[in-house]
Amino acid sequence: MEAAHSWLSPSMTKLPTKPVSLLLYSTKIEADNPTQQPIRRARKNKNVPLIAIVGRPNVGKSALVNRIAGSQSGGAIVADESGITRDRTYRPAEFLGEHFSVVDTGGLVFDDDENTLFAKEIREQAMIAIEESAAVILVADGQAGLSPMDVAIAEFLRKEVVKDIPVLMAVNKCESEKTGAMAASEFWQLGLGEPFPVSALHGVGTADLLESMFEQIAQKKTAIEGFGTKVKKLQEAKAIMKHKGPLP
Numbered sequence: 001m002e003a004a005h006s007w008l009s010p011s012m013t014k015l016p017t018k019p020v021s022l023l024l025y026s027t028k029i030e031a032d033n034p035t036q037q038p039i040r041r042a043r044k045n046k047n048v049p050l051i052a053i054v055g056r057p058n059v060g061k062s063a064l065v066n067r068i069a070g071s072q073s074g075g076a077i078v079a080d081e082s083g084i085t086r087d088r089t090y091r092p093a094e095f096l097g098e099h100f101s102v103v104d105t106g107g108l109v110f111d112d113d114e115n116t117l118f119a120k121e122i123r124e125q126a127m128i129a130i131e132e133s134a135a136v137i138l139v140a141d142g143q144a145g146l147s148p149m150d151v152a153i154a155e156f157l158r159k160e161v162v163k164d165i166p167v168l169m170a171v172n173k174c175e176s177e178k179t180g181a182m183a184a185s186e187f188w189q190l191g192l193g194e195p196f197p198v199s200a201l202h203g204v205g206t207a208d209l210l211e212s213m214f215e216q217i218a219q220k221k222t223a224i225e226g227f228g229t230k231v232k233k234l235q236e237a238k239a240i241m242k243h244k245g246p247l248p
Contacts, residue, residue: 049223055139060172063200142183154190166216169195
């Protein structure tokens, strides 16, 4: 049986030349039936939108999930190292009156060897999470800088996901506002738009990241109608009240 997402396994720096659609293959594809076509799950916007957090291991991805979900202690995900989890881990979240869920998929790795536990399973779980999501946040390590694995993941997201789902770039471990902005600037070259310097540990920059995410979800209509518009409506109401002045 062919792996459902074999595009990730050859190397961490080279993607296949032919575009790979975000498809979930039937588990019943047999080796003696190579003409069996892949299937795509019917997409339907969820009542509670799902945000997929993806990235390579050791970038603080799970820490960002905990920060967004407000679960830095008690039930928090403790690490995003390769092999820690092969399953999708969901957390409920709320920001500025908007309720949504975040899903951590484990650290994505490209080379399957004895040192990368559950690599294939983690990749498959990440694809399912992306297929279900209203937006995707790619997390990178601002202190370590841009890596070939970041480039490979971003290339896939840019080619296969951005056209349908908002993808935001979060550059983690940027505790300092000045040096963080400089570290994040390197990630412009990934072609995913503005890289947001954030600190999952201290919460720096996460508000700007989420506000931009809400705006892009509303623009692409990847969530239920009205999601992500509460902030804009509040700002408009305040502007109207300011223009009218105080009541007599």
